[in-house]
Amino acid sequence: MEKKKYYITTPIYYPSGNPHIGHCYTTVACDTIARFKRMQGFDVMFLTGTDEHGMKIEQKAKALGVTPKEYVDPIVENFKKLWDVMGISNDRFVRTTDDYHVKTVQTIFKKLYDKGYIYKGEYTGKYCTPCESFWTESQLDENGCCPDCHRPVIDAHEEAYFLKISDFADKIEKFLTETDYLRPKSRVNEMVNNFIKPGLEDLCVSRTSFTWGVPVSFDEKHVVYVWVDALANYISALGYENDAYDDFSKFWPADMHMTAKEIVRFHSIVWIIILMMLDLPLPKMLYGHGWINFNGQKMSKSIGNVIDPFVLAERYGSDAVRYQIMRDMPYGSDSNFSNEIMITRINSDLANDFGNLVSRTVAMADKYFGGTLPEERDYDQLDDELVEMASALRETVTPMIEEARLSNALEEIFKVVSRANKYIDETEPWKLGKDEASRPRLASVLYNLLETIRICSGLLFPFMPKTMPKVWEQIGAKPEEVEYNVLGEFGKLPANVTVHKGEVLFPRIDIEKEIDELNALLTPAKTIREDEDLDKANVIGIEQFAEVKLRTGEITACEKMPKAKKLLKLTVDDGRQGRQIVSGIAKWYTPEELVGKKIVFVANLAPRKLCGEESQGMILAADCGNEDIKVLFVDKDIPNGSPIG
Numbered sequence: 001m002e003k004k005k006y007y008i009t010t011p012i013y014y015p016s017g018n019p020h021i022g023h024c025y026t027t028v029a030c031d032t033i034a035r036f037k038r039m040q041g042f043d044v045m046f047l048t049g050t051d052e053h054g055m056k057i058e059q060k061a062k063a064l065g066v067t068p069k070e071y072v073d074p075i076v077e078n079f080k081k082l083w084d085v086m087g088i089s090n091d092r093f094v095r096t097t098d099d100y101h102v103k104t105v106q107t108i109f110k111k112l113y114d115k116g117y118i119y120k121g122e123y124t125g126k127y128c129t130p131c132e133s134f135w136t137e138s139q140l141d142e143n144g145c146c147p148d149c150h151r152p153v154i155d156a157h158e159e160a161y162f163l164k165i166s167d168f169a170d171k172i173e174k175f176l177t178e179t180d181y182l183r184p185k186s187r188v189n190e191m192v193n194n195f196i197k198p199g200l201e202d203l204c205v206s207r208t209s210f211t212w213g214v215p216v217s218f219d220e221k222h223v224v225y226v227w228v229d230a231l232a233n234y235i236s237a238l239g240y241e242n243d244a245y246d247d248f249s250k251f252w253p254a255d256m257h258m259t260a261k262e263i264v265r266f267h268s269i270v271w272i273i274i275l276m277m278l279d280l281p282l283p284k285m286l287y288g289h290g291w292i293n294f295n296g297q298k299m300s301k302s303i304g305n306v307i308d309p310f311v312l313a314e315r316y317g318s319d320a321v322r323y324q325i326m327r328d329m330p331y332g333s334d335s336n337f338s339n340e341i342m343i344t345r346i347n348s349d350l351a352n353d354f355g356n357l358v359s360r361t362v363a364m365a366d367k368y369f370g371g372t373l374p375e376e377r378d379y380d381q382l383d384d385e386l387v388e389m390a391s392a393l394r395e396t397v398t399p400m401i402e403e404a405r406l407s408n409a410l411e412e413i414f415k416v417v418s419r420a421n422k423y424i425d426e427t428e429p430w431k432l433g434k435d436e437a438s439r440p441r442l443a444s445v446l447y448n449l450l451e452t453i454r455i456c457s458g459l460l461f462p463f464m465p466k467t468m469p470k471v472w473e474q475i476g477a478k479p480e481e482v483e484y485n486v487l488g489e490f491g492k493l494p495a496n497v498t499v500h501k502g503e504v505l506f507p508r509i510d511i512e513k514e515i516d517e518l519n520a521l522l523t524p525a526k527t528i529r530e531d532e533d534l535d536k537a538n539v540i541g542i543e544q545f546a547e548v549k550l551r552t553g554e555i556t557a558c559e560k561m562p563k564a565k566k567l568l569k570l571t572v573d574d575g576r577q578g579r580q581i582v583s584g585i586a587k588w589y590t591p592e593e594l595v596g597k598k599i600v601f602v603a604n605l606a607p608r609k610l611c612g613e614e615s616q617g618m619i620l621a622a623d624c625g626n627e628d629i630k631v632l633f634v635d636k637d638i639p640n641g642s643p644i645g
């Protein structure tokens, strides 16, 4: 019989810097589901890759004096290396610079143009270079910055092609509200209320201000907008409109797209509309998960709070890292990462609960029976609850894994692990071992424990694929005894099973010592080198610098703004009539700390309204990395209004 198909995708990652632990979440979660579906007997296609075009990459490469391709190649290799280290079992890896992908993108663009869904116009608006996202004025945050990453945006005016997504507002709203495509459901409201209801504006889908992209085949000075280019990977990698593969009819539509929440917008609105325009079948599920945060902020390269997953995997093993990131990410919400959280999780769940259960059980079978259980048994009512829980586990976790409720699934598996540890305390095998007459009872207890371990480890395999085969070796389980179809039944190991003592699965970590060592290793990811590179790429002449008028001033009054938590309203004595400056520094300073201090401000910045208050300038502050901002205070003796230059 032909196998059922399952197609799952991660987003394709920007190779603009090395991968961090935040990138690992989606890939590991998809890997777990892909492995689980393979266990269930599905013919799985698991796709990941890299999204290599765009202005940001072009700029970085230019700064280093290399071509964009030369810039991305080693980073792409690093992503691939990381996936190897993390035990990722992707079937395919797509690069948007691959020829077949470029062909698909060009063909899709032309098809949409020929169908009248793409037209030429003029783009004016705001553009966030790091996010490669266009925004309208009204979408910017309270500081006039990118609503996603909160960095400054630039003005963009250029001839451009537009995708008529406005025509699809009703259709897309209906699709999102009437199907179960987008999960969790709360994200549907977010999409409808924030993007569809306010009016879906046509999307600018080409750029002329840089060249590192897929050229529009019929108008080569334009390159295709990086998001249209990127989204097409999900079908180019199957061979849609190219000759590299022939899997489109086999695997499309995707069963599961998974992304973090910030790009759900593209996957639930833009991607679906493009597919509707192309008359292609629509994917079945999009799970938008939360972020791994570090100190309360999204972990990302540019913020400089990156934890190196290579280091973590080397120190604890990739399975421990996989387990922690999946266990601590609640369904649909954010999770917080810290070295303490990771180590505590490894020690409590993996070393104490699971590792101990396996090693104690195997050690007792070895000690009391020389490794091979005798066949006589002695049942006790005490066994019932454990047997029942272990037998039901597969049915409990299957829908959870299929819906990407991975933390919940692990929680359920570990409930059974805990129950088994409690069962050891209740049955006291060490007492049974002292009495010859209790041997059948002792054999029953150990068999029940081995069976529980068999079921739990079978279901844990997709989460921790390197360690579970070691568990099977220790408990004497043959491959056919840990297949999905026998994990719902208790009693599959032979009665006279033989165990083999083995290595400690998850060594306990000395938390204090480890934290010190890890903190010392924390990578300030935005390296000075990179900053310098960007500076070199954005050189200005002295005339340009002279246009910026910097002056000193004294803060004479300061207050919080009720409607904007991040902002403070400062009254500044500028040696003239005085001015009001609104600044986003409320997180780092109280008004009391600022009054009486002298600062430097940009004196000739066009005034603008921030949350209803006019700001007549900008004060200078240093970004010290790791979310720390320090205002530049100057000497008390400098008169207010002194020019700086």
Ligand code: MSP
Pocket: 010, 011, 012, 013, 014, 021, 022, 023, 025, 026, 051, 230, 231, 232, 233, 258, 259, 260, 261, 262, 263, 290, 291, 292, 293, 298, 299, 300
């Ligand atoms: N290139 C686009 C995606 C195009 S898909 C057609 C992109 N790339 S990215 O490298 O910036 O991020 C991709 C994905 O990485 C995010 O959606 C998310 O899946 C994952 N994550 C990056 N940082 C993360 C966290 N801190 N936490 C969890 N996931 C994170 O966007």
